[in-house]
Amino acid sequence: MKITLYAHGGSANHGCEALVRSTIKVLKKNETEFSLLSEQPQEDLYYGINQITTVNNAKDDLPHGISKLPYLILMKLRKDDSVYYEAIYRHFTHKIGNTDWALAIGGDNYCYTGFPEQYALLNKKLHAAHIHTALWGCSIDPFRINSKMEEDLRLYNLITVRESITYQALKERQIPNIHWVPDTAFVLDKIEKPLPEGFEEGNTVGINVSPLILNHESNQGITLKNYEKLIDFILSRTQMQIALIPHVVWSHNDDRKPLTCLYEHYKDTNRVILLDDHNSMELKGYIARCRFLVAARTHASIAGYSEKVPTLVVGYSVKAKGIAMDLFGTDENYVIPVSSLSQPDTLTKHFEWLMKMEDKIRNYYDVRLPNYISEISKLDSLLKK
Template sequence: MVRNVIVTGVTSCENRGVEALVASIAAGLHEHGETRIRVLTQTPAYDQGLLGPWGVDCAADPFVTSKSWTRHRPAETTEQANTRRDALMDEADLLVATGGDIYTSDYGVSTPYLAAPIAAQTHGVPVAMLAHSIGPFTSREDAQSWLEVAERCEVLTLRERVSQHYVQEELGLPSAKAQLTADPAFLLPPAPQERVQDFLATMGIESGEPYVCIAPSRGIARFRNLNEAAHDRALGRLIDRLVKERGIPVLLLPHVHDSRSHNDDRVLVAELARHADHPLVRAVTGPLTATDYKGLAAEAHLVITERLHAAIGALSTRTPTLAIGYSQKFLGVFADTYGDDIPLDSVHLDVDTFVADEKNTEQLLHGLQIQAMKSALTSRLPVLLERARTNFTLLPAINGEVPA
């Protein structure tokens, strides 16, 4: 029997982290039974090109319409959108709510992205919230709205312990209701090594030659109300220090190819490379996919990132990784991944602190324990991979099936 699964909570695969998350979910669903997957997104035609190979069909999200992506969606009236909503629910056997960390007050989208799960529950369609970071909520109303949906979910998994503690201790969700797993993108395969080596050769890097990757975020300054120029200068100092101290190539990875310039990492890496004006600093260009970026991270000596899924791509290949973080999701994922042997403050620096004082960056780089980080990741990764798989082994029970 073919299951019809709707995947919701998707913004756009212009963010390669979204691509990594949704592609991994699609792969996990296909592994556990014959499945027809419909992904609801803000940029359906664009995402189809990236997600089509993973066996999904993309459609414009009729539950959430983002004004900033309107031109990427087919025009439709409210009546037409409502008709599509009903048709989707009528044919669905399961709704998977993803999004990583959309259920928080950080981005102002939490309540709108509950619309599809609420519609599914109203129609009697089972809902699985998979591998989320939850909160913090600044509004009790938003928290209560999420709780009401969460308590009715057949499956609810959390991708890190910080969120687990928050929903249990702060929101009062029963401990038996949510299971700790890991982000499905831990399971995403990197691009084939031959493809990665061919790409590195175009960047002037020979096989086996060490290099550092930096995945900066153009949107992080705006999100945290930081001075954008000050943030860019802090990144420039970081790049300069790496070049001087390590003397190896520094690849700048634009993990978000956003059609909205204020969040387009390609613009930022081009600016950083131009200002560095050093032959070892190279902006990575071209329409690379999430698996391509993971392949580059897998071969790197070190990865430093302001994008969480760039971090997950590196961590899941045992590459020592540092985060310049901006929310609790970084703390949770890094603490769970490195475990107790690596102090969190040795691999994570808050972006406010990063921008405010260059001495904090110096201290972070000076205290790097590359081998200890690699050993911790080698030890912990099997645990994280098994947790990530658990997201999917829980799903067959929804339909009364015995998990494989």
């Protein structure tokens, strides 16, 4: 069987990287051949994805010279992004070639403006070429599902949904071929590198902040104030260390920017460190050795969950809430919507609850996680139906 992965934004988003690695791990058989069509192939080469699959550029530059003119005219007249997508993906099906399945692996691509139209175009192209398509491990905010998106979703031969909120929304709209399966990143391998000075195994709080959540805050600046209050609490009321952990390092969406602000504020305490950039497996290795985790990035939180680290998520979309509900039976106390950070100490109060519940959460992981993660094994059989 030949499987092509696409709708991958690049491995400088280590959540995207984790999806590539874990999908190949779950589906890899002796006869299976993989390829990856990436939006940022240079990132995948940098983080070593070419060691597990071939990597090619999903896009092409706009044509040069006079061949570019028709596209420029159409874009100006129609003011329609599909003209641009048609241009940059004009060789897309040729690049995929003779494949059995094309898996759109960007889990939350349908949650962001512009992306549904982009991947609807590719879905149509693939079907015109008689290639089976799957929307893989997706989350979709129900309010975003309109008639155009429904039409696109019905084209997929298979849709795997990683949390039950999206699953229920698609089921209510009678979208066919949908299956609930946990995010494959729950089975991502981990690599434990030597710990940096200041990182105490089993006595460090991992903290991840995303620039994305700052765009969803209720009052400007309140999110970082909450993180500062949390760090103040940990430093003054506990003996734990703090590791600031970036999980996305794109230039336009870089966790290191807010984390560096926090680090500069607290570095002289000698109890706060800022981790360097690492691949997704190495990041999981660091997170696994934390005592607690406070995370904004979905796949940072999944690394925490899968390694049985009591984890608090600062979320902004359906994915955080849905994954927590499926894992714990509720999202209450496990997920804080960033829009609810109305007071500077809101995050600290939730973290205090997490500390009190530490042993119960760890015991719950022991009972719940094996059955939850075992559901991922059915993915291979879904592609054979």
